[in-house]
Amino acid sequence: MRNVYFNHDGSVDDLVSLLLLLQMPDVTLTGVGVVGADSYLEPALAASRKIIDRFGHGVQLNVAASNSRGVHPFPKEWRLDAFSLDALPILNEAGTINTPVASKPAHLDLIDKVQETAGKTTLVMTGPLTDLARALEVDPTITEKIDKLYWMGGTFDGRGNVAEPEQDGTTEWNAFWDPQAVKTVWDSDIAIQMVGLESTRQVPLTPAIRQHWALQRQHPAIDFIGQGYALVPALQHFETNSTYFLWDVLATVASDSPEVVTTKEVTSDVLTTGPGRGRTFEISDGRPVTLVTTVDHDAFFKRIDELAILADD
Template sequence: MDDLELTGFFPYNNLGKTDLIHRKARKNMKNFYLNHDSNMDDFTSLLLMLLAPDIKLIGVGVTDADGYVEPGVSASRKIIDRFNQRGDKLEVARSNSRPINQFPEAWRVSSFSVDHFPILNETGVVKTPIAKKPAHLDMIDKIHKADGPVTLVFTGPLTDLARALEIDPSIQDKVEELYWMGGSLNGHGNVFTPVSDDTQEWNAWWDPEACKTVWDSKLKIQQVGLESTEELPLTDEMRQHFNQNRKYPAFEFVGYLYSLVNSFEVDSTYYLWDVLTTMSALYPEIVTSRDTKSDVYTDGHRAGRFFETENGRPMTLVTSANYDKFWEHFDSLCKNAKLLG
């Protein structure tokens, strides 16, 4: 089998040509700040941002949402230690934001397992420091200190960003764009509780007021809603692809991450929501989108529901993903991770 030969489900048979893909990357280094909430897709997003060429990751914040914040911060530090290939000077900021509606506990506990992965704990030492300030204040500092515009990638709730905007609205002038995985504009949600109307997505439901604060800002926003990821379900073929390429440490790490999905996603489909958001920020050509105007409710059982309206704020909604291009870039990045030892 050739290096990283992909069969059947995956169309690329020769992805060893990482240099060619990297030469096509943007020539100018772009600044990114990632805020995630410690679940499988979030950790994969951090991994990919550490492996992407020709960008600079200036900071990482972790929110206590889809995963518990303490193991999430710890695992993030270890992931940076292991996969920080560009040598970005990084620290991890712990969020002290609290939810209006917390994620189900059964979903959140996987962050403890990730923190104990052997691939992240070989040295027994964690070097990446914890930021001195909570995540929303850390983000303000990092944005102001950046040597150019900053692209924000949020794969969890928007609360830290909303709090930052309330404290220092001037950060908007240095933010190039916000890429957010959250919400749904087609009325189909994944929150099924007695106090919701089933139209909400969990990152929005966690704190509807924060969504409204961000939507009322002047930030440029690209939204990856639930309807955006239908081409990227987690399948048995995908898992096997990770398994067959576990000689590459990034693939081994990702394989173990997604082996945890069964612990809480029984009889349902898991999509690569956060990963698509991150990859679309790194490689905009992998998605199709449309411009629209939208707003969000904050009251009653409809709180957290997004809707299109001519009176809403302009934003971009991702409508589909280019499956082949997504995996071409994903596999190239994972193969590029340095071997252990």
């Protein structure tokens, strides 16, 4: 069994990732932290607790609320999805929430869970790296208990998804939210596997994928996945900076099923100032990162189905 601590920022993709982590047979989920980055904190926190109640097979967890704040906040329109997802009937049928909120903020909760768990812990992070960076500043020794970080963020091809003033278009949003946090983590000795934008473009949310899930909605978790992704736009005619790809789910599935991706090692650094702040870039004397390069599209979506169906039990 692998110990996994999951830190996410509350969008549809993050919450689907939480559902899938709860189904992975070889994963012991030791903790969950939620940051209000690509979401508002309260609905994202509530939805996380409800997903654990509904799909967690009775696991005893608490969910930590982050008090981290971004340097560059996500667009308000994107963050609103958390309110709708939290209101889905499948998450509210019970009428109560049993999974409690942790007593400490997420970066301190991460420290406690990593230090108190026997053996090493794998980190899966599908939002900004701020909570990890803050945890490293409080207790640098946690690196001794961290096996690996799987992160969805950054890009090395110069095609970012941030379209903001005084930004040059080369940066990915999770990195742009807090560039210095990425740099802090890069300067640590934690092993990193990175899912950047280049590989996520191979798994867009399309009408065909929506229909595939619609035909399997007799499985409650797949019904939840389909309903959740109904809140976001699909890639139909052309790519825009609001096109939805399965960014976070790719990072999450790849952390457990490495056969669905191919990777290469790159040496890299992070830009923290100027119009490209937040950009991850290759450099010969940089720190090594394992970068996901290609995805077996069919195997990836098959694995989502397999995990979601395990929630039937």
